[in-house]
Amino acid sequence: MSLRKGSKVWVPDRDFAWLPAEVLESSNKQLRVQTDSGNKIIVIAPEKIFPRDADEDEHGGVEDMTRLAYLNEPGVLYNIRRRYALNDIYTYTGSILIAVNPFTKLPHLYNNHMMEQYKGAQFGELRSILIAVNPFTKLPHLYNNHMMEQYKGAPFGELSPHVFAVADASYRAMMNEGRSQSILVSGESGAGKTETTKLIMQYLTFVGGRAVSDDRTVEQQVLESNPLLEAFGNARTSRNDNSR
Numbered sequence: 534m535s536l537r538k539g540s541k542v543w544v545p546d547r548d549f550a551w552l553p554a555e556v557l558e559s560s561n562k563q564l565r566v567q568t569d570s571g572n573k574i575i576v577i578a579p580e581k582i583f584p585r586d587a588d589e590d591e592h593g594g595v596e597d598m599t600r601l602a603y604l605n606e607p608g609v610l611y612n613i614r615r616r617y618a619l620n621d622i623y624t625y626t627g628s629i630l631i632a633v634n635p636f637t638k639l640p641h642l643y644n645n646h647m648m649e650q651y652k653g654a655q656f657g658e659l660r661s662i663l664i665a666v667n668p669f670t671k672l673p674h675l676y677n678n679h680m681m682e683q684y685k686g687a688p689f690g691e692l693s694p695h696v697f698a699v700a701d702a703s704y705r706a707m708m709n710e711g712r713s714q715s716i717l718v719s720g721e722s723g724a725g726k727t728e729t730t731k732l733i734m735q736y737l738t739f740v741g742g743r744a745v746s747d748d749r750t751v752e753q754q755v756l757e758s759n760p761l762l763e764a765f766g767n768a769r770t771s772r773n774d775n776s777r
């Protein structure tokens with residue numbers, strides 16, 4: 534990592550975890566940096582800091598963190614925090630959805646209108662990784678007008694990150710490929726795993742409709758199984774009073 538005068542960096546901080554800063558002076562063993570708020574000058578070893586993308590200051594956070602120039606801890610935390618401040622609680626990292634517990638009701642995120650929007654919407658294109666290999670020759674057929682027409686208006690990660698997008702992608706894959714799908718919901722106690730799982734089930738019941746052999750809707754069947762799920766362990770943790 535080459536850090537010279539003017540490089541943007543993250544420095545560790547006891548209160549805020551990480552603070553944005555800029556390098557004032559650099560040598561092999563030590564850096565002198567100034568925090569962006571301007572009130573701290575810190576002398577620190579280069580291995581204790583992380584590089585920061587100058588563009589990060591200008592936007593309200595990226596929807597997919599694979600687009601961050603530096604995928605390091607401070608960059609990830611800062612991006613999630615920026616989005617959270619705007620009530621954007623969902624963020625992708627590739628095909629992984631990160632959900633931040635809002636500790637408040639956000640009903641506009643989960644109403645029928647949102648379910649309609651995510652039904653069958655594109656999920657996947659945005660998460661492709663582009664690896665370019667230099668062909669060391671001209672390939673004009675790749676870049677002609679016909680090719681441009683083909684790509685014009687083609688869907689590309691149409692909608693904002695959302696738990697419905699993940700549920701919809703799994704549902705489509707199950708229907709199209711005829712294979713079971715798994716969604717792993719992970720997080721510490723109180724992170725919102727149960728809420729997220731309920732939202733996934735709510736969406737699946739919305740797109741799934743009703744089995745011919747059963748008078749009950751899928752939603753009724755899932756809801757009827759809920760008390761059973763809740764009966765398995767119903768403890769409290771220091772982070773969550775309804776832990777299960």
Ligand SMILES: Nc1ncnc2c1ncn2[C@@H]1O[C@H](COP(=O)(O)OP(=O)(O)OP(=O)(O)O)[C@@H](O)[C@H]1O
Pocket residue numbers: 633634635636637638639720721722723724725726727728729770772773775776777
């Ligand atoms: N998307 C959300 N919208 C609104 N409130 C939420 C959301 N996610 C979580 N919460 C709130 O946070 C509380 C704790 O979430 P939840 O029970 O889902 O956590 P958990 O990860 O399943 O925890 P544990 O591992 O302890 O069971 C919920 O009861 C709810 O009040």
